[in-house]
Amino acid sequence: MSERTAASVVNSELRSALTNLVGEKGCLFDPQDTAAYCEDWRQLYQGQTPAVVRPASAAEVASIVRICAERRIAIVPQGGNTGMMGGATPSAEGSQIVLSLSRMNKIRELDVVDLTMTLDAGVALKTAQEAAAAENCTLPLSMGSEGTAQIGGVISTNAGGNNTVRYGNAREMVLGLEVVLPDGRIWNGLRRLRKDNTGYCLRQLFVGAEGTLGIVTAAVLKLVPRPHDVALAFCSVPSAQAALDLFVLCRRYHPGSIQAFEYMCGEIVDLVFKHFPDTRSPLSQRADHYVLVELADASPDAGLREKLEDVLGKAMDSGVVLDAALAGSSAERLALWQLRENFSEAQKREAAIIKNDVSVPVSKTPAFIAQATQACARKFPDIRIMAYGHLGDGNIHFHLFPAVGAGNAEFLKLDHAIMDTVNEVVRRFDGSFSAEHGVGQLKAYMMEKWRGGVELDTMRRIKTALDTMGIMNPGKVLP
Ligand code: MLT
Numbered sequence: 001m002s003e004r005t006a007a008s009v010v011n012s013e014l015r016s017a018l019t020n021l022v023g024e025k026g027c028l029f030d031p032q033d034t035a036a037y038c039e040d041w042r043q044l045y046q047g048q049t050p051a052v053v054r055p056a057s058a059a060e061v062a063s064i065v066r067i068c069a070e071r072r073i074a075i076v077p078q079g080g081n082t083g084m085m086g087g088a089t090p091s092a093e094g095s096q097i098v099l100s101l102s103r104m105n106k107i108r109e110l111d112v113v114d115l116t117m118t119l120d121a122g123v124a125l126k127t128a129q130e131a132a133a134a135e136n137c138t139l140p141l142s143m144g145s146e147g148t149a150q151i152g153g154v155i156s157t158n159a160g161g162n163n164t165v166r167y168g169n170a171r172e173m174v175l176g177l178e179v180v181l182p183d184g185r186i187w188n189g190l191r192r193l194r195k196d197n198t199g200y201c202l203r204q205l206f207v208g209a210e211g212t213l214g215i216v217t218a219a220v221l222k223l224v225p226r227p228h229d230v231a232l233a234f235c236s237v238p239s240a241q242a243a244l245d246l247f248v249l250c251r252r253y254h255p256g257s258i259q260a261f262e263y264m265c266g267e268i269v270d271l272v273f274k275h276f277p278d279t280r281s282p283l284s285q286r287a288d289h290y291v292l293v294e295l296a297d298a299s300p301d302a303g304l305r306e307k308l309e310d311v312l313g314k315a316m317d318s319g320v321v322l323d324a325a326l327a328g329s330s331a332e333r334l335a336l337w338q339l340r341e342n343f344s345e346a347q348k349r350e351a352a353i354i355k356n357d358v359s360v361p362v363s364k365t366p367a368f369i370a371q372a373t374q375a376c377a378r379k380f381p382d383i384r385i386m387a388y389g390h391l392g393d394g395n396i397h398f399h400l401f402p403a404v405g406a407g408n409a410e411f412l413k414l415d416h417a418i419m420d421t422v423n424e425v426v427r428r429f430d431g432s433f434s435a436e437h438g439v440g441q442l443k444a445y446m447m448e449k450w451r452g453g454v455e456l457d458t459m460r461r462i463k464t465a466l467d468t469m470g471i472m473n474p475g476k477v478l479p
């Protein structure tokens, strides 16, 4: 397969088979039209594809898979193309077809009694959130890419985001799935049951599989009642340890109400002010460390603002918090979240980045940041380090940038050396080299070292059992 060129893969017979199936508007063959599907959001990978196919139904997805399986053509499923690991980008040699789910964008059903939503894989996460909100419910998955990220991709990467501390990752929200298997059969597992102990939990196999086992075409997701009382505070704290102390304090007083607890170093917040100059800090003084903490409750009378003020007052008395500003209106709340959600874009505008999306036990987050900073500063003295993340669930984004004015290309050559240095520290804390961004192609080389032996062997057996010809997103996840 690898030596096949784009031209030899999509011959005219295949072109007409695909076009007959999904129509002219469902197929892109011109490199100018397919280019956007061949590059990942971070612009680390530039692939090539002979065709982007855009089916409008699960039946069409199944037919495309059968057409490809008959010809042993590899398929790269793609949603909003917002992934961080190159998991949805075709390879550079140009033989892999991109299957975009974006035309499958219907919300099929929303049930306010069952608190479930059944929707196509190509629905944007934000559209799904808005549909839930319109029915007084919440889909509690929130991340900077939500305007573009699609449900199928969110599920296939088991995305996390800002609310994992309370609701878990995408995995925890999936009650049912519809999946097209690598042989072209459709598995309809769109059940919305809270209890269903009937053999292996197949749906969870496809969550986080990054399209290597099949193509998620629809899902049933759990919703929660919409919170009617929300309190959000942006605080400066003296250190990452103080951020953790504040988390423990909030949890002691309001264990059921914390719905986000984000740590951010001062430099990453500075980057947002630099690249989004309209952003205003709610605090009068710059700090080296900040926390964004949000409490939420379904009851409108929960008194969360007073409760949060009370905890922050205690934290200030003990020196854990330096200063704090509470959002006084929903506009202020949105502005604070916008500041946080602009992190990814601000970094992209700044320079090339080597991202480490790692997790350690929550209690070890400050020690991890300190030790990883020390290890990197020793080996790579000129680079800039910025750490932030979802401290409440132990997920730290430990990002490195070239020195101001230094070239991006030279810097990116250090990616394995830097990631391996950070991961040595992660290992000391028995953490994970990928907390919420998945493995894709960027981190597939780490799998042998981290998951080798029984675990990787079992993953490979599952892969070959389902994808006998190896056509589903090859080169991703498994080395
Ligand atoms: C975030 O939490 O901002 C993203 O997951 C991190 C990233 O952009 O790498």
Ligand code: ZN
Binding pocket: 161, 389, 390, 397, 436
């Ligand atoms: Zn994140």
